[in-house]
Amino acid sequence: MSNAFEFEKVSVEEAFKVLEPGSRPIGDASRSYARLPEPAEPLAAETVAWLAGLAPEFAPRELASHFPRVANELCANWKRPAQCEVYLNELMLADRNGRAGFPSAVIRELGTLAAHYADLFPAHEATWSNLSKR
Numbered sequence: 001m002s003n004a005f006e007f008e009k010v011s012v013e014e015a016f017k018v019l020e021p022g023s024r025p026i027g028d029a030s031r032s033y034a035r036l037p038e039p040a041e042p043l044a045a046e047t048v049a050w051l052a053g054l055a056p057e058f059a060p061r062e063l064a065s066h067f068p069r070v071a072n073e074l075c076a077n078w079k080r081p082a083q084c085e086v087y088l089n090e091l092m093l094a095d096r097n098g099r100a101g102f103p104s105a106v107i108r109e110l111g112t113l114a115a116h117y118a119d120l121f122p123a124h125e126a127t128w129s130n131l132s133k134r
Helices: 012-017 045-053 061-066 068-077 081-092 104-120 127-133
Strands: 023-025 033-035
Touching: 045 061, 045 068, 061 068, 061 104, 068 081, 081 104
Parallel strands: none
Antiparallel strands: 023 033
C-alpha cells in the first residue's frame, strides 16, 4: 500500500478560486463552490430584553457576549421550568462530548443563574400539586 498523496490537476484560475473569501471547494467533479458557514447566531431582541429584566447579579452577560445561541435558548426556555432546568443542568455538566466547555466566568454565571432559577421555580413545586389542596 502506497502512502503517496493523489493530486488532481486544476487550472491556476480554479486554484485561486479556493482562496476567494467566502468560498471553499465542495469536492465533487463539477468544481463548484459553496459559501462558508454563516457567522454565529446573533443575540435576539427578546434575549436582550430578558437580560435587561434580570437583576444585574443574575444576568449572564459573559454568556450572552460569547455564546449568544445559548443565551437565546435560555431566554426561550426561561418561563418553561421543566425545559429550562434540564437545559441549565446540561450546560453545567462536565461531559460535553469532546468539547472544551465554557470559560470559568461563564460557568460562574450559569451557576448563579441556576441558583436564582431554583429560587424562582422550585423543582418540588409542581403545578398539579395545587389541585389536591382545593
